[in-house]
Amino acid sequence: MKDLIIIGAGPAGLTAGIYAKRYNLDFLVIGQTPGGTAIEAWQIENYPGFKSIAGLDLMQKFQEQLGQKIIQENIEKITKDFLVYTDKNQYQGKTLILAMGSKNRKLGLENEEKFLGRGISYCVTCDGPLFKDKIVAVVGGGNAALTGALELADIAKKVYLIHRRDEFRADPIWQEKIKQNKKIEIIFNTRVVQVKGDKILEKIILDSSRELEVSGLFIEIGTTPSSGLAQDLAITLENDFIVVDKNQATNIPGVFAAGDITNNPLKQIISACGQGAVASFSAFQYVYAKHKN
Numbered sequence: 219m220k221d222l223i224i225i226g227a228g229p230a231g232l233t234a235g236i237y238a239k240r241y242n243l244d245f246l247v248i249g250q251t252p253g254g255t256a257i258e259a260w261q262i263e264n265y266p267g268f269k270s271i272a273g274l275d276l277m278q279k280f281q282e283q284l285g286q287k288i289i290q291e292n293i294e295k296i297t298k299d300f301l302v303y304t305d306k307n308q309y310q311g312k313t314l315i316l317a318m319g320s321k322n323r324k325l326g327l328e329n330e331e332k333f334l335g336r337g338i339s340y341c342v343t344c345d346g347p348l349f350k351d352k353i354v355a356v357v358g359g360g361n362a363a364l365t366g367a368l369e370l371a372d373i374a375k376k377v378y379l380i381h382r383r384d385e386f387r388a389d390p391i392w393q394e395k396i397k398q399n400k401k402i403e404i405i406f407n408t409r410v411v412q413v414k415g416d417k418i419l420e421k422i423i424l425d426s427s428r429e430l431e432v433s434g435l436f437i438e439i440g441t442t443p444s445s446g447l448a449q450d451l452a453i454t455l456e457n458d459f460i461v462v463d464k465n466q467a468t469n470i471p472g473v474f475a476a477g478d479i480t481n482n483p484l485k486q487i488i489s490a491c492g493q494g495a496v497a498s499f500s501a502f503q504y505v506y507a508k509h510k511n
């Protein structure tokens with residue numbers, strides 16, 4: 219049995235691992251996507267120590283610092299005695315840190331799934347380069363949508379930025395850059411209502427009845443927490459986010475949580491890291507208090 223199983227290999231899980239190593243805990247990090255959603259960030263300009271760094275590069279540095287293999291398996295079930303079942307194996311820990319982050323929110327359009335990977339994407343950094351000199355659209359009004367549109371403007375011929383409200387909620391710095399970019403056309407107060415094409419996406423239809431011929435549609439409308447596994451453990455949730463105290467403890471003794479999956483309002487790399495460190499410290503104290511005396 220391991221001292222600690224960290225579930226999730228994003229900023230929160232990787233930082234928890236870096237700290238667990240310092241506490242000399244016998245631990246595992248299990249995560250389907252090493253680096254987590256942070257690898258989707260085009261340029262990160264708010265992580266101290268780096269004026270600007272690609273998400274993929276920053277997360278590579280985290281993994282190097284962890285210096286331990288991440289178990290790239292999909293966790294399907296966790297039991298009340300902390301048995302963790304993946305698609306390939308089973309593991310058991312004395313404590314758990316849940317750091318499963320969140321998943322991309324969908325528009326819910328008919329054919330959205332059909333065109334996934336055939337024009338529709340939820341990750342500009344991953345798929346943007348496929349649209350060199352093409353016309354694309356981005357849906358959303360937050361930081362991910364605006365930075366995504368800016369990234370695409372460097373690649374594509376033209377970028378439509380479609381937002382259902384009359385103003386963006388993204389940081390002012392990104393709004394300013396968007397306004398100055400001549401390749402980006404902003405369309406406020408509008409929703410995408412249909413996606414059309416034969417085998418690949420060819421056009422989108424807006425609720426204003428306007429039709430836009432685009433090769434790519436990037437949906438950047440936020441995320442929902444991946445807290446399904448927490449329900450098996452009867453962990454208290456608030457709007458699907460895991461409720462934690464200042465020690466990152468959940469209502470279940472021995473289970474801690476960190477990062478975007480928690481009810482902490484700031485969903486950023488720096489806060490995920492801070493919470494991962496605290497969760498690891500709490501897990502260390504729990505293991506020593508309960509098992510090592």
Ligand SMILES: Cc1cc2nc3c(=O)[nH]c(=O)nc-3n(C[C@H](O)[C@H](O)[C@H](O)COP(=O)(O)OP(=O)(O)OC[C@H]3O[C@@H](n4cnc5c(N)ncnc54)[C@H](O)[C@@H]3O)c2cc1C
Nearest residue numbers: 226227228229230249250251254255256293319477478487
């Ligand atoms: C496009 C974009 C740009 C961003 N830009 C910035 C930025 O500039 N600055 C900033 O601070 N933040 C930025 N963010 C936000 C930042 O990426 C997140 O706040 C951060 O990644 C949260 O870290 P996390 O560890 O909590 O979760 P995540 O990074 O989401 O990691 C979750 C981990 O859990 C794993 N996982 C989930 N479910 C399972 C399962 N069932 N089995 C196994 N593994 C599982 C995943 O594979 C992943 O490894 C951006 C996000 C996006 C999408």
